[in-house]
Amino acid sequence: MINLDEVWRQLENVYDPELGLNVVELGLVYEVSEPREGELYIRMTMTTPGCPMHDSIHEAVERAVMHVFGVADVKVDVVWDPPWTPEMMTDEARAKLGF
Amino acid sequence: MVPPSTSHTPPFHVPIRYMLTGVASFLLFAVLLLVAGVRSGPPSPAPLWVTTTHVLTLGALLSFAMGASYQLVTVAFLTPIASVRGAAWNYWLYIGGLMGLWYSMARWWPTGLALFGTVTALAVIVYAVIILASIHRSIVRGPIRGFIQAAHVDLILAVLAVLSLIIAMRSGMEHGLEALLVTHIVLAMGYFTFLIMGFTLKLLPMFTLAHGHNERPTQFALWLLHGAVWTFILGEWLWGPLSWIGGALAVAAYLVFVRYIIDVIQRRVRRRIEWPIRAALAAVASGAIGAVALLAASVLGRSWLPMESVVSFYLLGWAAWTLLGYAYKVVPFLVWTHRFGWLAGRQKVPLVDDVLDVRRSRVVYALYGPGFIGFSISAAFGWTWGLVLFSGLLATSLGGFCLHMGRVLDPKWLWRVLRGGDVRP
Numbered sequence: 001m002i003n004l005d006e007v008w009r010q011l012e013n014v015y016d017p018e019l020g021l022n023v024v025e026l027g028l029v030y031e032v033s034e035p036r037e038g039e040l041y042i043r044m045t046m047t048t049p050g051c052p053m054h055d056s057i058h059e060a061v062e063r064a065v066m067h068v069f070g071v072a073d074v075k076v077d078v079v080w081d082p083p084w085t086p087e088m089m090t091d092e093a094r095a096k097l098g099f
Numbered sequence: 100m101v102p103p104s105t106s107h108t109p110p111f112h113v114p115i116r117y118m119l120t121g122v123a124s125f126l127l128f129a130v131l132l133l134v135a136g137v138r139s140g141p142p143s144p145a146p147l148w149v150t151t152t153h154v155l156t157l158g159a160l161l162s163f164a165m166g167a168s169y170q171l172v173t174v175a176f177l178t179p180i181a182s183v184r185g186a187a188w189n190y191w192l193y194i195g196g197l198m199g200l201w202y203s204m205a206r207w208w209p210t211g212l213a214l215f216g217t218v219t220a221l222a223v224i225v226y227a228v229i230i231l232a233s234i235h236r237s238i239v240r241g242p243i244r245g246f247i248q249a250a251h252v253d254l255i256l257a258v259l260a261v262l263s264l265i266i267a268m269r270s271g272m273e274h275g276l277e278a279l280l281v282t283h284i285v286l287a288m289g290y291f292t293f294l295i296m297g298f299t300l301k302l303l304p305m306f307t308l309a310h311g312h313n314e315r316p317t318q319f320a321l322w323l324l325h326g327a328v329w330t331f332i333l334g335e336w337l338w339g340p341l342s343w344i345g346g347a348l349a350v351a352a353y354l355v356f357v358r359y360i361i362d363v364i365q366r367r368v369r370r371r372i373e374w375p376i377r378a379a380l381a382a383v384a385s386g387a388i389g390a391v392a393l394l395a396a397s398v399l400g401r402s403w404l405p406m407e408s409v410v411s412f413y414l415l416g417w418a419a420w421t422l423l424g425y426a427y428k429v430v431p432f433l434v435w436t437h438r439f440g441w442l443a444g445r446q447k448v449p450l451v452d453d454v455l456d457v458r459r460s461r462v463v464y465a466l467y468g469p470g471f472i473g474f475s476i477s478a479a480f481g482w483t484w485g486l487v488l489f490s491g492l493l494a495t496s497l498g499g500f501c502l503h504m505g506r507v508l509d510p511k512w513l514w515r516v517l518r519g520g521d522v523r524p
Contacts, residue, residue, distance in 0.1 A: 014444050017435055017451045019308070019369075048305060050239075052174045055108070056436055060444030086310055086368040097308070098370030 002034045002070040007042075010064045016053060021096060023057065027088025030079070038072030040065060045084045054078070107179035109186065111437045114170040115508075116190050118430060121163025121422075122504045128154045129497035136490030150204040156287065157197060157219065160418050164294060165193075165226050167429060172230055172247070175301045176239045181232035185225065193222035213265055220258045227251040227258075242317045246297025249325065250290050257286035281335045284410060289328040291418040292386070296320065296356055299379070299421075303360065306376055306428055307367035317359050323352035327390075334397070346394030353387040374461045378424030381468065385416030408479035415471035415493075423460075423467065423500055431455040434507050455507045463503070466496035 011032075014023045023029055023044065031043035042061060046054055062074050086094070131151040169186055173179060180186055196218030203211025230251050234244060260283040267276055300314055327348035334342030360383055364372070372380075389412050396404040431454040439448040470492035477485025 013447070015450065017439070017443070017448070018306075018432065020450050020452060047308060050174050050177050050301075051305070052108075052432065052436075056440040056443055059441075063444030086308070089368075094368075097368055099368065 002038070002040055002068060004032050004034065006068050007032050007040065007065050007071075010068055011042075011061065014057065014060045014064050016047070016057060018053060019097070021089075021093050023061065025090045025093040027090065027093075028057075028084065030082075038070060040068070040071045040074045042074070042076045043079055044076065045079055045082075047084050049080055107173040107177065108436075109169055109173060109180050109183050111433065113180070113183060113186050113190075114166040115433060116187075117162050117166030117169065118426075118433075119166075119508065120190075120194060121159050121161075121166060122426075122501055122508075124154055124158025124162055125497050126501040128159050129494035129501075132490045133494040136486040146205055146207045150201055153204060154201060155414065155419065157200070160291065160414070160422060161223070162193075162197075163422055163426065164291070167298070167425070168226075168230055168247075168294070170429070170433065171298055171301065172233050175243055175247070175298065176234055176237035178233055178237040178239075181229050181236065185229055189222050189225045189229070192218060192225070196220075196222050209269070213269060216265055217262065220262050223258050224255055227254045242314055242321055243297050243300045245318070245321045246293045246300070249321065250293035250297060253286045253289040253293060253328065257283050257290060260286060275336075278335045281406075282332050285328055285331050285335075288410070288413060289324070291414075292324060293321075295382075295386075295418065295421050296324070298425075299360075299383075302425060302428075303363050303376070303379070304367075306369075307363060307372065308369045309363045309367040312359070312362045312366045314359060316355055320352045320355040320359070323348050323355065327352060331393075331397075342397040343394070346390070346397040349390040350387070350394055353383075353390045357383060357387055373428075373457050374464065375424045375427035375457050378427075378460065378464045378467075379421050381464070382417055382420035382424060385420060385471075386413070389413035389417055405479055408475050411478055412471070412475035415475065420467065420471070423463065426500070426504065427455065427457050427460045430504060431457075431507050455503060459503055460500075463496050463499045466492050466499070470496055 008024060008029075011029055012022045012024050015021065016023065016026060016028075019026070026047070028046065029042065029044045031041070033041045035041050042065070044061065046057065051057075058076055058078055061076050065071060065074055086099075089097075128151065131147070131154055135147045135151045169180055196215050199211060199215030200219050202208070203215050231248065234248055237244070260279055264276065264279040264283060267279060296317070300317060303309070304312060327345045329345075330348060331342050331345030334340065334345055360380065364380070389409065392404065392409045392412060396406055396409050431451050435449070435451045435454050438454075442448050470489050473485055473489035474493055476482075477489055
């Protein structure tokens with residue numbers, strides 16, 4: 001059984017290196033689940049299709065959660081539906097961007 | 100929906116080689132500008148000024164633009180470079196031709212001009228064909244495709260125009276030489292304008308995190324620019340007043356483009372606009388002023404407003420300033436991806452801003468802005484003291500830019516990068 005709270009905490013260590021905000025506060029992570037024992041599924045998006053940080057962030061997410069207790073396999077799906085909008089950010093993230 | 104990926108990114112050494120050459124050329128341009136300002140007085144077709152101009156256009160601007168294009172085409176069009184090997188090998192053809200061409204210009208060696216001019220022209224055409232072939236495979240549509248395609252078609256035509264000029268000069272032709280030269284210059288300006296406007300459609304919303312803006316009106320800017328380029332050229336060959344229409348169409352294209360820029364800025368999520376982005380925005384304003392100056396020079400006559408000054412203002416204020424702006428964002432990003440991207444998620448890594456604090460760029464822009472404006476005005480009025488003063492300002496600014504880029508690009512990497520080796524620490 002994977003501790004999904006621990007997965008979310010690990011995801012907070014993955015940053016968009018351009019914006020300086022983590023993927024959780026940016027609202028990029030749509031779903032974290034364990035469909036089968038030991039199999040971690042993450043559904044996420046990027047701020048824009050063709051984001052140059054796509055590969056870096058995708059791989060960083062995989063690496064960040066790989067060593068969480070109970071994780072045997074990780075699948076990260078980058079989806080574009082629904083598309084990311086600024087409203088998905090946390091208030092703190094918006095404040096950091098000067099909103 | 101198929102998830103777009105950036106796994107098409109070319110090997111690090113492909114774009115960075117060209118960008119490094121661009122940065123080094125900026126440094127050389129700064130030195131030559133200073134020497135030319137002190138020694139030559141007002142710009143004239145003297146070998147030193149011709150060399151200085153081509154160190155800027157063929158070296159700094161084109162080389163950086165080539166490197167950036169190899170990187171950005173994969174991002175903007177979600178497609179790989181049509182021939183990575185071709186792009187890598189073409190660098191050596193390009194650099195060989197460029198060095199020989201600069202030497203031939205400085206010595207005014209006609210045989211060298213013809214030989215190395217042809218080699219450089221070939222390298223530039225190979226680059227343009229690789230980019231066009233890459234875009235051809237892409238499923239991405241929209242205005243950006245039209246802009247980038249138009250840029251590279253114009254570049255090929257600009258090269259063919261200058262090759263025709265060389266052939267015409269060597270065969271002793273007397274008529275049409277000036278028209279060929281103007282055709283070459285207008286097409287080259289078209290290349291930079293289409294390219295900058297095209298990639299701005301991708302870069303500006305990305306760096307300001309803008310959402311919900313409408314880029315469809317830029318389609319009008321695209322067709323207005325096509326009209327501007329070709330009516331201006333036809334005006335030179337057939338009937339002078341056509342160039343008035345060309346100037347007016349260029350102004351209209353900028354107006355549409357500026358409207359788009361305002362829309363993006365109003366819809367940005369990132370409220371604080373970083374200095375490099377401010378520079379890129381200032382460059383758009385300079386480009387618009389340059390287009391007005393082009394119209395004024397066409398209507399009022401070139402004796403009233405020398406075309407050389409308009410071209411110099413356009414190149415320094417629009418093309419070079421845009422490049423100096425986005426370079427502070429693109430180069431640190433590339434270096435970060437290569438040095439730290441593979442460590443992200445495994446350990447704490449610096450942010451892109453830690454690789455280069457972009458606030459440092461404001462000193463460069465504070466010198467560059469007055470520098471290029473003063474330089475262009477001095478060139479227009481033939482003020483020698485102004486040329487010396489503002490060449491110094493520009494050279495200092497560009498020196499600062501090169502220093503910043505040098506800090507990002509650890510010199511120890513340089514040799515390995517140029518050889519195509521892995522520079523990962």
